[in-house]
Amino acid sequence: MENQRIDGILDAFAELLAQRVAEKLGGVTGGKEVYTYDELAERYGMSKASIRRLAAAGAFGELVNVGARSHRVTAAGVRQFENSRSGGGMAAASAAPTGKRHAARRDPGPI
Numbered sequence: 001m002e003n004q005r006i007d008g009i010l011d012a013f014a015e016l017l018a019q020r021v022a023e024k025l026g027g028v029t030g031g032k033e034v035y036t037y038d039e040l041a042e043r044y045g046m047s048k049a050s051i052r053r054l055a056a057a058g059a060f061g062e063l064v065n066v067g068a069r070s071h072r073v074t075a076a077g078v079r080q081f082e083n084s085r086s087g088g089g090m091a092a093a094s095a096a097p098t099g100k101r102h103a104a105r106r107d108p109g110p111i
Contacts, residue, residue, distance in 0.1 A: 033074065061074065
């Protein structure tokens with residue numbers, strides 16, 4: 001009897017956890033399949049030209065062609081970009097040991 005009650009509680013917890021994970025993953029991409037450069041520029045606070053350069057360099061993975069000269073970024077490409085850019089940022093850089101910024105002054109020899 002006690003095991004059935006615990007199993008019911010665990011099943012309810014697992015279901016709730018699965019819903020929360022789905023909500024979080026849906027928030028990463030916003031539930032969309034493809035994104036325009038304008039949408040990504042607004043999302044990341046960059047210019048449209050910067051997003052276009054990043055896409056051309058392959059930062060968003062493979063693009064979807066919607067016309068002769070029109071491209072869209074897939075949701076998988078957005079996740080790839082965000083995962084590749086989710087480092088420690090400045091905190092990780094400041095944690096690194098800093099050496100001397102300038103070379104030691106040496107005797108230049110005879111003048």
